Amino acid sequence: MEAEALYNFCATESDELSFYKGNVLKITNMEDDPNWYTAELGNKKGYVPKNYISLRPHTWFAGRISRQVAENRLRQRECGSFLVRESESAPGEFSISVSYGDHVQHFKVLKDRDGYYFVWEEVFPSLNQLVEYYKTYSIARERTVFLSDTEQTQKRPHHAHALLDFNPQHNSQLHFLRGDVIDLLDCSDSQRWKGRCRGCVGYFPKEYVQPIYH
Secondary structure, X not given: OEEEEOOOEOOOOOOEOOEOOOOEXXXXXXXXXXXXXXXXXXXXXXXXEHHHEEEEOOOOEEEOOOHHHHXXXXXXXXXXXXXXXXXXXXXXXXXXEEEOOOOEEEEEEEEOOOOOEEOOOOEEOOHHHHHHHOOXXXXXXXXXXXXXXXXXXXXXXXXXXXXXXEOOOOOOEOOEOOXXXXXXXXXXXXXXXXXXXXXXXXXXXXHHEEEEOO
16 A cells, blocks of 8 residues: 655654655555554665555555455456455565456565566556556456456445444544444555544444445
């Protein structure tokens, strides 16, 4: 996932990553700390404060889900429907799962020593650019398959019913009560969603809500 820097940040610890306003960062892990993400910029890696950046989420980014879960989501979808998932065993590594209509194919996204992503010979500085390329060029070699997220975009829920009360443990989380209707702002993460309720915005476990599809 990509994020744009909203402000300059100067690292004060050896494991932090400095950046300037306007830089585009590659976010590689969002789960270890509620206030810090791990990111890459060029050949450098480190922690970045999440309130200094703005995520560029995509409906196709499914987060850290298993190969089997990806296949269940894509089964019966039109050929070309896809999602990008983070490796369960190796954080920071990704795979693209693609529906072929009758089955699901998985492509491992590799990274060269300069930090560029690739599936075949073509290399890209970000996952976003790699995905955009294979929307117009076949990602498959044995047949023609273009990535298409049209169906996924149409199926994205915009609201959800709260099934349980949720009491935040961090300032970044969203408080709501059972029965509340939540406006869904970001459903790209497989573990937590971002929403708005009672005038407040924050994150919450997706298991606490039931999506409303229109």
